[in-house]
Amino acid sequence: ISSVELTRHFLDRLKQEDGQYNSFITITEEQALAEARAADERRAAGQATPWTGIPFAHKDIFCTSGVRTTCGSRMLEHFVPPYDATVVAKFRQAGAVCLGKTNMDEFAMGSSNESSHFGPVTNPWGLTRGERRVAGGSSGGSAAAIAARLVPAATATDTGGSIRQPAALCGVTGIKPTYGRVSRYGMIAYASSLDQGGAMARTAEDTALMLNVMAGFDPKDSTSIDREVPDYTATLNEPLKGLRIGLPREYFSDQLSPEMATRIREAVREYEKLGATVREVSLPNASLAIAAYYVIAPAEASANLSRFDGVRYGYRCDHPKDLMDLYTRTRAEGFGTEVKRRILIGTYALSHGYYDAYYLKAQKVRRLIQQDFVNAFQEVDVLMGPISPSPAFIQGEKTDDPVTMYLEDIFTIAVNLAGLPAMSVPAGFIDGLPVGLQIIGNYFEEGRLLNAAHQFQ
Ligand code: GLN
Numbered sequence: 001i002s003s004v005e006l007t008r009h010f011l012d013r014l015k016q017e018d019g020q021y022n023s024f025i026t027i028t029e030e031q032a033l034a035e036a037r038a039a040d041e042r043r044a045a046g047q048a049t050p051w052t053g054i055p056f057a058h059k060d061i062f063c064t065s066g067v068r069t070t071c072g073s074r075m076l077e078h079f080v081p082p083y084d085a086t087v088v089a090k091f092r093q094a095g096a097v098c099l100g101k102t103n104m105d106e107f108a109m110g111s112s113n114e115s116s117h118f119g120p121v122t123n124p125w126g127l128t129r130g131e132r133r134v135a136g137g138s139s140g141g142s143a144a145a146i147a148a149r150l151v152p153a154a155t156a157t158d159t160g161g162s163i164r165q166p167a168a169l170c171g172v173t174g175i176k177p178t179y180g181r182v183s184r185y186g187m188i189a190y191a192s193s194l195d196q197g198g199a200m201a202r203t204a205e206d207t208a209l210m211l212n213v214m215a216g217f218d219p220k221d222s223t224s225i226d227r228e229v230p231d232y233t234a235t236l237n238e239p240l241k242g243l244r245i246g247l248p249r250e251y252f253s254d255q256l257s258p259e260m261a262t263r264i265r266e267a268v269r270e271y272e273k274l275g276a277t278v279r280e281v282s283l284p285n286a287s288l289a290i291a292a293y294y295v296i297a298p299a300e301a302s303a304n305l306s307r308f309d310g311v312r313y314g315y316r317c318d319h320p321k322d323l324m325d326l327y328t329r330t331r332a333e334g335f336g337t338e339v340k341r342r343i344l345i346g347t348y349a350l351s352h353g354y355y356d357a358y359y360l361k362a363q364k365v366r367r368l369i370q371q372d373f374v375n376a377f378q379e380v381d382v383l384m385g386p387i388s389p390s391p392a393f394i395q396g397e398k399t400d401d402p403v404t405m406y407l408e409d410i411f412t413i414a415v416n417l418a419g420l421p422a423m424s425v426p427a428g429f430i431d432g433l434p435v436g437l438q439i440i441g442n443y444f445e446e447g448r449l450l451n452a453a454h455q456f457q
Pocket residue numbers: 108109110111137138157158159160161162163190297409
């Protein structure tokens with residue numbers, strides 16, 4: 001099959017089916033077909049990489065040269081970047097065919113993909129039961145599009161769970177690499193010390209192929225790590241005999257629905273059959289993760305989002321009276337409710353007199369949380385647990401209560417505070433709704449995670 005045929009197939013599916021899911025913000029049909037034609041020529045010339053001619057999509061947080069990049073916000077509704085994010089450039093060099101940009105929570109703030117200026121994403125699995133359920137967030141567009149087979153793979157980002165949770169809720173595979181493994185250059189910043197780009201696809205093998213392209217040092221990202229990138233597909237078939245699995249006691253508490261706990265334990269039993277050993281471990285400070293994250297992330301967001309001032313780029317209000325009016329009306333009109341809430345929390349936490357009480361304190365807690373993981377990895381190779389407390393919920397169910405929404409991140413957020421790699425792997429269903437198993441690894445152990453996930457699939 002040629003890349004042009006393959007690309008047409010997915011473009012047709014996208015145009016016919018995406019009305020019900022709203023998983024894409026922009027479809028780049030013309031560019032995709034041009035890229036597919038170029039890929040077919042490259043293949044004929046014997047210069048193909050594994051990605052040459054393969055259709056995929058980018059989360060709309062990655063800057064794409066000449067293609068509008070909205071970050072799910074009215075603020076950037078008409079923003080066309082003049083450059084590519086490093087991740088985008090890498091897929092381009094590999095010859096992959098980008099079908100467009102996937103929907104997301106505004107500025108990646110959310111766990112349900114209901115805060116997008118371009119409307120919510122609907123979970124394909126919910127629709128099979130006739131219900132409008134959330135796709136998870138913030139990379140809900142990428143997850144729903146893969147689940148609905150509109151695209152075989154998509155990039156995503158994870159600041160507090162945004163790859164793993166939507167992957168879990170939509171029944172696809174997602175990997176959040178170690179902080180620094182994938183360049184953040186050109187990835188619109190939310191909380192810079194937590195943000196990490198990663199991969200989503202149907203299988204671990206496909207995400208390994210994605211990571212082979214995405215990972216690596218980038219001099220344009222000051223927190224990018226200069227360390228060799230292994231071939232992540234080379235170790236997929238290693239036997240799991242002797243793998244030491246730790247189950248964090250705190251992740252099987254009453255926050256977890258009993259059905260979810262059963263599914264996760266069943267998945268872990270499969271690993272025992274493959275020769276792994278299982279023991280309980282403790283992450284004593286796990287209960288502090290949400291509180292620390294929801295100080296640190298908004299604080300960093302409030303600083304990062306100060307650049308949207310109506311002067312340099314993005315939305316600008318009509319007929320400003322003076323500079324102050326320009327700033328205030330631009331930001332009042334350009335940002336949605338959740339983004340404003342985060343900016344207010346973050347600005348407060350960083351303000352004079354409160355910095356020590358909130359931000360500094362949260363950073364100290366962050367270190368304790370990281371130390372818990374360091375200790376756990378003295379005893380085990382990987383940690384396993386749930387991704388979300390329950391399967392995909394009904395749209396609108398949690399929108400009135402931000403704190404309930406924040407609790408959705410209870411099992412994912414500590415990983416970001418520690419900078420560790422982690423995956424979400426499909427692990428069965430509850431009442432026809434997908435469940436994700438979380439596998440957390442030590443720093444730079446993406447290969448081990450992908451191996452474990454692949455053996456399970
Ligand atoms: N749900 C979390 C938040 O709203 C995480 C989002 C993310 O990982 N981008 O901040």
